Every structure is written in C-alpha cells, then in structure tokens.
Amino acid sequence: MPQFQARVLVSLRPSVLDPAGEAARSAAQRIGVEGVSKLRIGKSVDLAIDAPDEDEARRRLEVLSDRLLANxxxxxWSLDIEPLNHSNES
Amino acid sequence: MPQFQARVLVSLRPSVLDPAGEAARSAAQRIGVEGVSKLRIGKSVDLAIDAPDEDEARRRLEVLSDRLLANxxxxxWSLDIEPLNHSNES
Structure with missing residues (x-):
C-alpha cells in the first residue's frame, strides 16, 4: 500500500494568549537577541501513513488533526502531505 | 528597519524516544485512524524579527534557536525566514 509522509502544524488561534511564547520572547531579549516580536509556540507533528491513495490519507489525517492533535x-491546524518513494521496499 | 517572518521547527533527534508521539500514534488507532506510523511531536515557533538585513536576522535566530528554543x-532545529511586506506601514 502506498505510504505518505505528512506534517501537521498546530498553532494557537490568534485570539488566544500564549504565555509560553511571551516568556520566550522576553528571554530572547535577555540573552541579547534583539528585535523579536510576536513569538508564538505551536506543535509540529511528523508522521507516516499507509493509505490506498493521497485523498484517503488526507481524509484520515483531517480526522486525526480535528479529534486528536488539535484542540x-x-x-x-494545517496539513502538508506527500508521497514517499517506495523503490527500495519489497 | 526591515522586518522578517520566521518559523523554527524543533524536532527530537532520531535517536531520542518520543513517548508522547507514541501515545498519540496508539490513540490514532483507537479512534479508527488506520495506518499511522512513526509519529513524532515537535515544536513550531513562529515569530517576527526586525533586523538590518536577512543575513543578520538569520544570525540572530540561529543564536535564539541554539540557546533558547531547542535543547x-x-x-x-531548522529555520525558515522570509521578508515581510511593509507597504502599509508608516
């Protein structure tokens, strides 16, 4: 069965405060990294998925992202997906 | 001063176990999402930075990533950076 490589980026909605991001921005200035603003911390989920085709893989990962990866x-969340080369598999 | 938009992706080294990722992979199967493997959870940090030019912005963000964002x-970690359009700023 074809395999796909995917990345789901999960970010806080713009209206939601990000205290961890604000703390990191403030720490950046403290260690001498100037000019940083609007720092927001999200999740990046990398995975592989076996599915009959890319549409089906995408459909499954939409369910996964909505129900499990993001609140x-x-x-x-946003999803990037691409086929994996299987030339060296049996 | 020019402003740049950047994203730093922080991922666990391949040799490091990811129990949270493994738990999510296992939960995926439980909610009926089939075929998921090699699920790894990392961080995605979005930020803006003011710097004289892109080389300087990149240099500062390399320091930030090495010292603050990643262990x-x-x-x-990997870094993507691009200029922000300032046409609507005073």
Whole structure:
C-alpha cells in the first residue's frame, strides 16, 4: 500500500494568549537577541501513513488533526502531505 | 528597519524516544485512524524579527534557536525566514 509522509502544524488561534511564547520572547531579549516580536509556540507533528491513495490519507489525517492533535476550541491546524518513494521496499 | 517572518521547527533527534508521539500514534488507532506510523511531536515557533538585513536576522535566530528554543542535547532545529511586506506601514 502506498505510504505518505505528512506534517501537521498546530498553532494557537490568534485570539488566544500564549504565555509560553511571551516568556520566550522576553528571554530572547535577555540573552541579547534583539528585535523579536510576536513569538508564538505551536506543535509540529511528523508522521507516516499507509493509505490506498493521497485523498484517503488526507481524509484520515483531517480526522486525526480535528479529534486528536488539535484542540479546536483554541487551536488551528494545517496539513502538508506527500508521497514517499517506495523503490527500495519489497 | 526591515522586518522578517520566521518559523523554527524543533524536532527530537532520531535517536531520542518520543513517548508522547507514541501515545498519540496508539490513540490514532483507537479512534479508527488506520495506518499511522512513526509519529513524532515537535515544536513550531513562529515569530517576527526586525533586523538590518536577512543575513543578520538569520544570525540572530540561529543564536535564539541554539540557546533558547531547542535543547541541543536531544533536539534538532531548522529555520525558515522570509521578508515581510511593509507597504502599509508608516
């Protein structure tokens, strides 16, 4: 079965405060890294998925992102997916 | 001063176990999302930075990533940076 490589980026909705991001921005200045603003911390989830085709892989990963990876009350997500080369598999 | 938009992706080194990722992979199967493997959870940090030019912005963000955003003992990071359009700023 074809395999796909995917990355789901989960970010806080713009209206949600990010205290951890604000702490990192403030720490950046403290260690001498100037000019940083609007620092927001999200999640990056890398995975492989076996599926009959890319549409089906995408459909499954939409379910996964909505129900498991992101909290839709406070987070948005985006999905990148691409076929994996299987030339060296049996 | 020019402003740049950047994203730092922080991921666990391949040799480091990811129990949270493994738990998510296992939960995926439990909610009926089939075929998921090699699920790893990392961080995605979005930020803006003011700097004289892109080289200087990149240099500062390399310091930031090495010293603050990633733990180099167990994590790798990668950096994407691009100029922000300032046409609507005073």
């Amino acid at each position: 839709p009350v406070i987070e948005d | 180099p003992v167990i994590e790798d």
